[in-house]
Amino acid sequence: MAAPRVLAVINQKGGAGKTTLAMNLAAGLARQAPTVxxxxxxxxxxxQWAGAGTQAFAAPVKQLAGRWDAASLRRGFKAYAHVVLDCPPSLDSVASSQALRAADLALVPVLPSPVDLWASLRLVQEVDAARRDNPGLRAWLVLNQIEQRSALSAAMQHALAEFGLPLLRAVVRRRAVYRAAALDGVSVYQMGARGQAAADEIQSIIEELPAS
Ligand SMILES: Nc1ncnc2c1ncn2[C@@H]1O[C@H](COP(=O)(O)OP(=O)(O)OP(=O)(O)O)[C@@H](O)[C@H]1O
Ligand SMILES: [Mg+2]
Known part of the structure; x- marks a missing residue:
């Protein structure tokens, strides 16, 4: 079987939407191929999200025990087509630096405020540093919690253009269903008609990512 595609969801800024994006992407990818x-x-x-509510989550959620690296991660999860890494809100942890060295793709969720974006600037250096060991790493910013019908401020557009990572076209809007899905222990794909618009935007992100 081919090696899994590893997708890291990373940002040292707390509360940017890493876990929300990682869980919903994993659920969406699991509809296509085995995903962990x-x-x-x-x-x-x-x-905790996967353990909430009564339904099983759409993909297994696992933790890693002990030391690991890109090779052991790929070996350990070779039965899966996609491995989604939900990273901690720190770049100083071994987990974050290993994640950038193991990943094929990195998605960096950011809230649509220049101040939040500036707080994530060090990530660009960390991506560059990781590329010395992992030259194939591709990374994008993903705007999260975009308000319906409100345009990005000129300051935000300027900050995005200067950031040093490309911006994914697909965005994640602010929707109560993301919080509701987490409380129910499911993804937005399992939220029926209420989750449809959110599932569509997660699907757009999946489709925008390169296949391998
Ligand atoms: N698009 C969204 N619409 C509505 N609420 C959202 C959205 N994205 C995230 N949230 C909510 O914002 C909060 C922070 O999101 P989340 O836990 O995914 O961020 P995080 O980056 O993983 O945080 P941490 O840095 O603590 O790991 C959560 O309460 C989550 O439900
Ligand atoms: Mg989180």
């Missing part, structure tokens, strides 16, 4: 979500955050929010 690896919870690298000691807060274990992804694990």
């Amino acid at each position: 979500l690896v919870d690298l955050d000691p807060q274990a929010s992804a694990l």
